[in-house]
Amino acid sequence: MGARNQRVVGLRQPWQSSHVLLLIPVALIVVITVSDIVTPADIVLGPMLVIAPALTAWFAGPWMTSGIGALTVMVQGFVGWRDGRLLSRNVLVEMAALAVLSTVVVSFCVARDRHRRQLARVRTVAEAAQHVLLWPLPTRLGPLQLACLYLAAEEEAEIGGDLYAAARTDGAARVMIGDVRGKGLPAVGEAALLLGAFREAAHQHASLPQLAAALERSIARYLADFEHDGETGERFVTAFLLEIPDDEPVIRITSCGHPAPLLFGPDNGVTVPSLSPAPPLGVGLTDPDDHDLDVLPFGPGDTLLLYTDGVIEARDRHGAFYPFAERVAQWTDHNPEALLHKIQRDLIDYTGGGLADDVALIAIRRTLIPRPGHDLGHAVHPRRVPPPLRVIDPSRPPAGS
Structure with missing residues (x-):
């Protein structure tokens, strides 16, 4: 295998692993949504959907995290529409809260990735200097x-x-x-x-x-x-x-x-x-x-x-x-x-x-x-x-x- 093919494989592996891990927050959204539908009306599980974007930020970048965040907002709206409460204050507040919390998680994800890139550049320069020395x-x-x-x-x-x-x-x-x-x-x-x-x-x-x-x-x-x-x-x-x-x-x-x-x-x-x-x-x-x-x-x-x-x-x-x-x-x-x-x-x-x-x-x-x-x-x-x-x-x- 040539060096170019090795680099392509190396780039694909993180992408593939993150997409496999993406099944975890998606499955979590499905479980929370189904549980919210089948439980009595006085038990509200919708706010727990914020766990999904927070979990996604652990292994994925800001774009994938924002996608999961938008999905949680839409799912919460679907549950409210199904129950006939889409325009109620509770559902609107829950959707707004999910949107705000997802935005906060995405902003932290952006800052983390920026710091990672800076650290990678610093390490590259340090390694080059060290190799020149020794x-x-x-x-x-x-x-x-x-x-x-x-x-x-x-x-x-x-x-x-x-x-x-x-x-x-x-x-x-x-x-x-x-x-x-x-x-x-x-x-x-x-x-x-x-x-x-x-x-x-x-x-x-x-x-x-x-x-x-x-x-x-x-x-x-x-x-x-x-x-x-x-x-x-x-x-x-x-x-x-x-x-x-x-x-x-x-x-x-x-x-x-x-x-x-x-x-x-x-x-x-x-x-x-x-x-x-x-x-x-x-x-x-x-x-x-x-x-x-x-x-x-x-x-x-x-x-x-x-x-x-x-x-x-x-x-x-x-x-x-x-x-x-x-x-x-x-x-x-x-x-x-x-x-x-x-x-x-x-x-x-x-x-x-x-x-x-x-x-x-x-x-x-x-x-x-x-x-x-x-x-x-x-x-x-x-x-x-x-x-x-x-x-x-x-x-x-x-x-x-």
Whole structure:
């Protein structure tokens, strides 16, 4: 089915559903009218007809609501004519009251639809701005397969203070994930600043420590202009910078106060690497020597899972933290997109849909892509390969399951 046909179907479905629901007020009018006719003369049910237009306004627009309102007035007149009381004061007052109340209901319906259109336009603009700010990552970046996921804690929002970005440099891919302290528009502003600075600086600096120092200088300039007096030292960003060369089975990492990622090896084990993190961005460390560089093995078939602390700080209704590492140990054989889909469903089920903080996730898998003159499987002696902090056995049942 083409896109045009899909749009036509999408437009028809609300129209068809509203016309099916229209049977409810029509049936209500018939029941009230018949009951008014068969009941004794001292029992008057005609004023109850106003329920029909009020009910119609719940699912239909002003035109359909006004039509039902006019029908109730005509039905009330028919009942009065049948009883020979059409020109009596009671019947005329009842018809006038139905007309006035139907008009009020239609006016509320018009105002509601106008507000809906305004809200739809505002949401469209907000979504466009958010998509411009937080670009979706490509599914392929050289020999890497990527997938990303963002869950905003605030309703009607798609982004907040969490961020991620990727850039393709000569013979390597660079990726950043970060978390701005705070929430709301100030956090979004800092996230926008850092994303723009990364997209520009990722191509200008040879090493990750130099890149981290450049991002620190950008944050420092921003805070100098926009930080309030009472917030000195309270605004910062935890960030995780990584570089994955095409022709070396390693990954280079510079951590600025961000949680360590999870690494899935060929044996489907989950490893939490031991890193040497520097303080977060925004504390004034503008010298590249202030930022360490960690190098880890990352061969074909390995998967790296980056995340923000909204995942590990999520709680269930009893207050228990989400056992992130134990949960993902069940899905280490999944591709990046399927892995994030599993995590999303499991996290929402665990928390009941209520997140206290934004969640950002990036899954990166190295795939074996033959390149002329390159051997992705050759032995590499990285400068430093830290021992793992802990290894989680995927065969062990996850906590809370």
